[in-house]
Amino acid sequence: MTESLAPLPASVDAVFETVTARNPHEPEFQQAVHEVLQSIAPVLERHPGFASGGIVERLVEPERQIMFRVPWLDDAGTVRVNRGFRVQFSSVLGPYKGGLRFHPSVNLSIIKFLGFEQIFKNALTGQGIGGAKGGSDFDPHGRSDAEIMRFCQSFMNELYRHLGEHTDVPAGDIGVGGREIGYLFGQYRKITNRHESGMFTGKGVQWGGAEVRTEATGYGAVFFAEEMLAVHGASLEGTRVGVSGSGNVAIYAISKARQLGAVPVTASDSSGYVVDDAGIDVDLLRQIKEVERGRIAEYATRRPSARFIEGARPWEVAVDIAIPAATQNELDETDAAALIAGGVRAVSEGANMPCTPGAVAAFQRAGVLFGPGKAANAGGVATSALEMSQNASRQRWSFDDSEVKLRAIIADIHRAAFAAAEQYDRGGDYVAGANIAGFERVAHAMLAQGVI
Numbered sequence: 546m547t548e549s550l551a552p553l554p555a556s557v558d559a560v561f562e563t564v565t566a567r568n569p570h571e572p573e574f575q576q577a578v579h580e581v582l583q584s585i586a587p588v589l590e591r592h593p594g595f596a597s598g599g600i601v602e603r604l605v606e607p608e609r610q611i612m613f614r615v616p617w618l619d620d621a622g623t624v625r626v627n628r629g630f631r632v633q634f635s636s637v638l639g640p641y642k643g644g645l646r647f648h649p650s651v652n653l654s655i656i657k658f659l660g661f662e663q664i665f666k667n668a669l670t671g672q673g674i675g676g677a678k679g680g681s682d683f684d685p686h687g688r689s690d691a692e693i694m695r696f697c698q699s700f701m702n703e704l705y706r707h708l709g710e711h712t713d714v715p716a717g718d719i720g721v722g723g724r725e726i727g728y729l730f731g732q733y734r735k736i737t738n739r740h741e742s743g744m745f746t747g748k749g750v751q752w753g754g755a756e757v758r759t760e761a762t763g764y765g766a767v768f769f770a771e772e773m774l775a776v777h778g779a780s781l782e783g784t785r786v787g788v789s790g791s792g793n794v795a796i797y798a799i800s801k802a803r804q805l806g807a808v809p810v811t812a813s814d815s816s817g818y819v820v821d822d823a824g825i826d827v828d829l830l831r832q833i834k835e836v837e838r839g840r841i842a843e844y845a846t847r848r849p850s851a852r853f854i855e856g857a858r859p860w861e862v863a864v865d866i867a868i869p870a871a872t873q874n875e876l877d878e879t880d881a882a883a884l885i886a887g888g889v890r891a892v893s894e895g896a897n898m899p900c901t902p903g904a905v906a907a908f909q910r911a912g913v914l915f916g917p918g919k920a921a922n923a924g925g926v927a928t929s930a931l932e933m934s935q936n937a938s939r940q941r942w943s944f945d946d947s948e949v950k951l952r953a954i955i956a957d958i959h960r961a962a963f964a965a966a967e968q969y970d971r972g973g974d975y976v977a978g979a980n981i982a983g984f985e986r987v988a989h990a991m992l993a994q995g996v997i
Contacts, residue, residue, distance in 0.1 A: 571654030641677035644718030665983030763797025765924015863887030870895030878903035
């Protein structure tokens with residue numbers, strides 16, 4: 546994060562000072578807390594019981610933080626050691642729910658920011674799930690299937706004792722897809738001697754997974770953009786869409802945007818981005834990234850209408866809709882200025898907190914519709930909760946039925962965020978609206994359940 550954080554209202558400033566003092570080397574976590582506190586200050590003034598009940602002071606402190614050693618053997622027989630994390634933030638609305646991320650950048654600050662965001666995102670879905678996040682600084686890139694299996698088994702050897710379908714239900718995230726979830730679930734089943742289908746989501750459809758779960762986060766970000774545009778009598782039809790990333794979220798955001806009549810023109814990875822004015826070929830992108838596990842530059846070598854720009858981010862390309870879908874703080878104030886100059890009309894966050902505070906402020910000043918991640922990318926966890934429901938009832942819903950349910954949930958999230966912003970005189974501010982709507986649902990439940 547490159548910009549300094551803005552001053553907070555007096556009603557929440559002391560809480561933030563405590564957070565920074567207790568978590569001094571955790572900038573991502575501080576940033577996430579700051580955004581929420583800035584939004585909910587008016588709520589505390591209108592509901593003094595939230596302040597006297599210590600709701601905020603309790604929310605910013607996780608219910609449980611777990612950090613552990615993960616030793617494993619690589620294919621050469623060398624012992625490797627990584628760190629594992631699980632931060633269980635809030636279970637007041639239901640069992641902890643949140644993904645696992647395997648990436649070298651993972652540290653406690655990133656896991657805490659993700660877990661804190663998950664509280665409000667999950668509350669917005671209305672599905673009775675709490676907030677958590679976990680992962681490891683293990684890098685699956687370039688590792689064999691056998692190495693990944695051994696790592697996942699070692700990781701689960703410790704984490705299993707903190708999980709369960711009524712306690713904590715993980716899912717996938719960056720670096721954790723169907724392969725990793727299979728290995729993790731298999732080890733959990735072996736250790737516990739229980740086949741709890743509902744204790745892990747993102748499973749293969751053949752063994753308890755839900756249709757649309759793979760596509761849900763990307764689809765949801767597009768649906769949220771569609772909802773924001775609809776308020777102003779517009780649609781995605783014929784718009785140019787810029788997407789960052791080339792993983793699961795990006796691929797399915799591109800796919801759904803194309804289905805709805807838009808022209809997605811960019812995709813990226815850590816090496817640079819491609820721009821394809823003819824529209825990204827989803828099948829080719831999937832082949833390169835999901836099957837061959839190659840670099841995005843390969844797309845341009847096989848697609849005559851595309852070109853590769855090395856070492857840059859896609860935000861310099863003029864688009865109508867932007868969907869940052871790679872990682873946190875990937876889009877800064879300079880990128881926002883470029884998008885605004887290019888005529889961007891709406892931004893829907895596919896990743897978690899991909900826009901820096903300065904970028905968010907720039908979009909809002911310019912009148913750009915801005916859908917924050919805790920609302921716009923809630924499709925993944927919403928469909929995970931649908932998977933939990935199917936597992937509990939031993940049912941299986943079709944792809945079309947599941948997509949209809951997902952779309953309805955995203956529409957409900959949009960309505961809740963829009964209404965909350967209006968209620969607190971922040972009309973059109975989806976950041977404030979999403980934070981307020983999620984916070985109020987959690988706060989009322991915390992008051993009802995006592996000081997625990």
